[in-house]
Amino acid sequence: MEGSKVKMEQAHVVMFPFILQGHIKVLLSLGELLSEAGLYVTFVNTHQNHKRLANLQALTTHFPNLHFESISDGLPDDHPRTLFQDFFEGMKTKTKPNFKELIVSLNKKSENGLCPPVTCIIGDGVMSFPIEVADDLGIPIFSFYGTSARFLWAFFNIPKLVEEGQIPFFDDNMNYRIHGIPGLEGLLRRKDLPEFCALKEIDHNMINFFVEETLAITKTSGLIFNTFDELEIDSVQNVATKCSKLYTVAPINALLQSQIGPRAQSIASLGSLWDVEQNCIKWLDSQPSKSVVYVSFGSITKSSISQLKEFWHGLVDSGHPFLWVIRPGAILDEEVIPKELEKGQKERGYVVDWAPQEEVMAHKALGGFLNQSGWNSILESIVAGVPMICWPYSGDHFINCQCVTKVWKIGLELGDWDRLTIKTTIKELMGSRREEFQESVDKAAQWAKNCISKGGSSSLNLEKLIKDIKGIKEIKV
Known part of the structure; x- marks a missing residue:
């Protein structure tokens, strides 16, 4: 925020993601797109995540219009921040005033020419308190x-x-079918709904809280959506009936790459909460084309030692080389990787704490992706044209898995986590049904390519979003 280079006529966007890696990564990519378009972007994290983010200075070198701030989430320093109920319940009383204070301070800095005044806020849709702050401040x-x-x-x-x-x-x-939702007939099961729907008391505070948090997005100036029209047009149109404006801009990482070209590869792992292990790319270089199974269960999934051992046996028994991400904190029982897994790494696989996922997904050696059905992972699989095996864990994972297996038919669901099922499912994906899944995922990859190309739906929606934000700035001036 050095004053000599600030253009006061720039539109100033403040962005605040939820605390998880997947939320941060994708919203940061949107911030990079907006800053590349000439908007002044302030990206806000909690103090804890801000300290963990890698190479922010390198990001600001690539994107001079991108700036970083952090606020306290109001929790004690030693809080594990894995109990999301604590975080959600504390946001309105603890995080909200800190965020509001930051917005006020940014506008004070603008009076001294250190940054443009705040034009608008982009808040993560799982949190309503940024909407309340914006309403309080008239932004x-x-x-x-x-x-x-x-x-x-x-x-x-x-x-x-x-x-x-x-x-x-x-x-x-939990496999009982939900009926009566247009566009989801025959697809939605009880297990595909959020976990709190299984609570026996309908007036439970948690149900009301999360419904209110989500419905709040209908009160905003618009919804920026991490999907693309060709993939989910019916549901996109249904959601659009609830929102004043809707901008589908996914796959955001691919859209960013299309906008900035070769620079995208050098920044892909910047902003990660974990240190990325790059040596796995050299290992992939030594593997045959489409032979490797990539295994990563995201940033919140936790597994027991017994589950990990079953996965190890299933992976080894499948006969395919594998690259396996076991992040710090992923093991329920202990933090030490069992000796069996170490042995498996030497025999056929490669185990890392965290991988440069976009680079891994684009590698010619990759033949399949075993994941938890996180939405970012699914979009990245589609862009790279890699079929997948889904092992859903929580949240939206179950309905995402249904889409992968039943709607787009680009992968399989892992029915159980015993070694025989894991082995059989991998061999089905990588062997007997490889051509079938590859044909389907190649078709979806072409949809993604079309939507981020010039004149494509996501490309046009990004342009529209930028124009609308600049229009707010012009009205204010």
């Missing part, structure tokens, strides 16, 4: 929603399902 706000359109559409219909008596569930049949 327009857009919501960014990082999951699939189908999941959000299902979420919007929770009050309807409550009214019809489909929620709460009074038995334990």
